[in-house]
Amino acid sequence: MQDTKIAPRPLPFVKMHGLGNDFVIIDSRGRDARVTPALARALGDRNRGVGFDQLGEIRDGDNSDITLDFWNADGSRAGACGNATRCVGRLMLDEAGVDRVTIRTTRGLLEAVRAGDEVSVNMGHPVLDWTQVPLSQAVDVKHLPLQGDPVAVGMGNPHAVFFVDDIAAVDVAARGVKVEHDPLFPERTNVEFAQVRSRNEIRMRVWERGTGITLACGSGACATAVAASLRGLTERQVRMEVDGGWLTLEWREDGVWMTGPTALVFAAELSPAFLEAL
Numbered sequence: 543m544q545d546t547k548i549a550p551r552p553l554p555f556v557k558m559h560g561l562g563n564d565f566v567i568i569d570s571r572g573r574d575a576r577v578t579p580a581l582a583r584a585l586g587d588r589n590r591g592v593g594f595d596q597l598g599e600i601r602d603g604d605n606s607d608i609t610l611d612f613w614n615a616d617g618s619r620a621g622a623c624g625n626a627t628r629c630v631g632r633l634m635l636d637e638a639g640v641d642r643v644t645i646r647t648t649r650g651l652l653e654a655v656r657a658g659d660e661v662s663v664n665m666g667h668p669v670l671d672w673t674q675v676p677l678s679q680a681v682d683v684k685h686l687p688l689q690g691d692p693v694a695v696g697m698g699n700p701h702a703v704f705f706v707d708d709i710a711a712v713d714v715a716a717r718g719v720k721v722e723h724d725p726l727f728p729e730r731t732n733v734e735f736a737q738v739r740s741r742n743e744i745r746m747r748v749w750e751r752g753t754g755i756t757l758a759c760g761s762g763a764c765a766t767a768v769a770a771s772l773r774g775l776t777e778r779q780v781r782m783e784v785d786g787g788w789l790t791l792e793w794r795e796d797g798v799w800m801t802g803p804t805a806l807v808f809a810a811e812l813s814p815a816f817l818e819a820l
């Protein structure tokens with residue numbers, strides 16, 4: 543019998559961003575899941591791959607319109623990614639020509655709805671139990687025993703939110719990397735620095751676990767709105783300015799809703815040579 547070699551096929555993807563928080567999105571519906579840590583790392587390399595803050599993989603739905611998994615550029619998994627959820631929500635809303643879609647993520651069933659030109663997603667209820675954030679010891683999540691007195695909030699991924707008087711004076715990278723690896727966070731953490739401008743407005747900058755400084759972080763924006771509300775600093779609805787623009791957050795009875803813009807940058811495909819070299 544003659545040996546046959548199956549030629550690897552190119553793998554299509556799209557590049558999107560939400561407020562400059564950028565994503566590669568691979569649609570694996572109807573095929574075997576293809577994303578591996580090695581693929582995430584290679585694709586996430588801005589020189590050898592494409593570069594992204596997170597990689598999103600769309601899979602077939604599970605009592606939902608789709609299932610969505612997130613990866614960081616270091617090959618680790620992100621349990622939540624609000625901006626990518628909005629971007630994928632936009633793709634699915636447009637594909638189906640509907641106003642509401644359901645998205646299964648590791649933290650449960652989320653929904654995305656059209657909000658004029660923007661997309662709103664319900665990122666679910668915040669997690670305020672220290673075992674679930676998770677933290678490594680029984681502490682008050684509203685006042686962590688760390689310099690700067692941050693609040694811990696889980697949004698499917700861990701966040702530590704610091705309130706500061708002057709955000710321009712914060713060295714986000716230096717402080718972020720230190721807090722990310724503090725032993726209080728057994729799964730490391732995303733780190734937000736927030737300056738409350740009024741009871742309805744916050745300026746926020748972020749250090750993302752496994753990624754570094756990004757222009758926006760949707761789950762971090764949700765965590766920051768929850769933390770500010772818990773501390774009595776703001777109302778439950780706030781406008782938030784991040785490095786990439788503006789988001790609206792509202793902590794409602796059914797979860798934390800986030801609204802903001804999405805952008806489709808380009809569609810392309812990964813070459814067989816790139817995939818073979820993994």
Ligand SMILES: N[C@H](CCC[C@H](N)C(=O)O)C(=O)O
Pocket residue numbers: 563595596614619620621622623624625626699700732750751752753756758759760761762
């Ligand atoms: N950019 C994402 C969050 C990524 C979080 C990730 N860095 C993690 O490890 O949890 C967002 O819009 O919510």
